[in-house]
Every structure is written in structure tokens, then in C-alpha cells.
Amino acid sequence: MNNKSLELIEQELTDLIRRIVISEKRNDSLERSGYILLRLLLSHGPAGVKQLAEKLQLDISTISRQAAALEAKKYVERVPNPADKRSYYYTITDKGIKELEENKQRRFDRLERIMESWSEEEQYNFGKLLKKYNEHVKENPKR
Amino acid sequence: MNNKSLELIEQELTDLIRRIVISEKRNDSLERSGYILLRLLLSHGPAGVKQLAEKLQLDISTISRQAAALEAKKYVERVPNPADKRSYYYTITDKGIKELEENKQRRFDRLERIMESWSEEEQYNFGKLLKKYNEHVKENPKR
């Protein structure tokens, strides 16, 4: 692999992550973790902490606490599973959906302001390459 | 801005950050913060915590602790500033440079494995677009 591209990508990815994480802390009412969890619950439907933890590659205890925090804010509901009394399903509430959508919109707005001067093609390519990157990571899950 | 691209970018950026942060935790001996700080000290030369905090848009106290942790590991040295007895310069040590380079190489290796099948052009474009993104964020620092 071309070493210049590699260096550039490494450097810019590191910076980009730092910037975005900082920006989110400053701007979003929902924490990163909560946002991702709500988004997952909305897109994949109700799920227990184990499944959620697997999807996100996080420890079950981490999800357990995050879900409990979202439940306390009434963004999700914990529904007992009648078929297995050990387990629960978390489902996103209407309030949770509303909060998620508001956060998503703020994220969109920020992105839009940052990339407003980009050409359609650049925007399209950026999305496509980010997606490609993620797909390749999924194929190499230990990386 | 095209809404499809926007959605895609938002979604993929969120995922990408999550993945990379997790991967770093699993793989790197140096923490993210330490890595970034060492990299900055190497590229910009000795600096005090205030300057470092400004560059990284972090609180001075955060940098103070990170620098102290790096100092404890002998990756940096704290040199008093003779012109101002309140302040210090942190400089990266040879040991710090070695540790930084080893970490960087591991990061490169991971990236390379993920993107080994990409065309030269895709790699080049990805780097270029990431850089462009970062440059545009810098122009909108409050975002």
C-alpha cells in the first residue's frame, strides 16, 4: 500500500475522531453511547442487552448500565420476556424516538455546515468510502 | 446538500468512530490521548500544557494529567522554562519516540490490512477527503 496515503489516512482519521468526539460532547444532549444504542433499537427492533452488546462489541455490563440510564430518562422501556424469565427486551419509546431524531438532526446540521461547499460528487464519495471502510473492518473483526 | 449522502456519512462516521476507538483500546499499549499528545510533541516541538491544550482543544487540567502520566513512563520530560519560573516545557524523550513509532506502526498495519484490497485511487481519495473534512472543521471551530 502506498505509504503516503497510509500516513495521511492514519493522521487524518486520528484527528477526525478527536474532533468529532469533542464536538459531540459540546453539542449533543444525548451521549454518544445513548445515541448509538437508541439508533440500534430503532433500526433493529427490541433486543436484550446481550444482543445489543454483541452488535456493538461492548461488554454486557456496559450496555446494561447505558440501557438503565436510557430507561431512567424514559427513552426506552424494559419489557420482560414471557418465554424466558431471566431476560428482557428493551424497546424504544416515542419519547426516545423524538429525542433520537432531534439529536440526529443536530448532527446532520453540523455535518451540513462543515461540508456545504463540497461538490455532490465529493459528498457522495466520502460516504461511499466511509462505508467501504466500515465494511472491510467488519470482515476483519479483530482489527 | 443531498440528503442521502448526508445520512450515509452521518451513519458511517458514527460507526467508524466507535469501531476505531474500540480497536485502539484492544490493540494499543499507548492510550489514544497519550498517542496524540506524543505525536504533537514530536511534530511541533517542546510545548507547555497551555499550548498543548489549545492545539487539542482540551482543558489544561486534562493535558496536565496526561503529560504527568507520560512523564511517569519516561516518554516525556518536563523542563523548567528559565524565562518564566511558573512554566515548563514538555519534550518527548527517545523512549517516547520509540514508543510512538511502534504504536504508529501498529496502527499502520491495522489500516493496511483493512484497506489492502482498495485501489490506489480509493486510498488516495479517502485520505484526501478525510483531510478536507478536517480542514473544514477547523474553519468552523465551534461545530
Add this chain to the structure above:
DNA sequence: AAAAAAGGTTGTATAATACAATTACATTAT
């Protein structure tokens, strides 16, 4: 039925972070 496995929660610990208080020195204003 006893043993093992599985879903979840809770205790404890660490890292990154911010804000507030504090210390020690430097600069400015009277």
C-alpha cells in the same frame, strides 16, 4: 436432580474529561 450454562445486574476499577480551587510567579497600575 444436580451440574453447567446463560441473561442480567451490581461492585469495583481505570481512563478521559471538565470545572473549580489553589499555588506560585509575573505584569500592570497607581
Add this chain to the structure above:
DNA sequence: ATAATGTAATTGTATTATACAACCTTTTTT
């Protein structure tokens, strides 16, 4: 030239994200 103000840095305290280990309860396996 001294008092007031400002500045560089550290330290106390708090929060969030995270993991691992211990544990409880229920289910599955032997």
C-alpha cells in the same frame, strides 16, 4: 515599589464510558 491583577500549572472533585469479576435467577444439559 508595592498592591492588585493576571497567568501557568497542578490538584480536588465529579461524570461518563468502559471492562472484569462476583453474583442472582432461570434454563438447559447430563
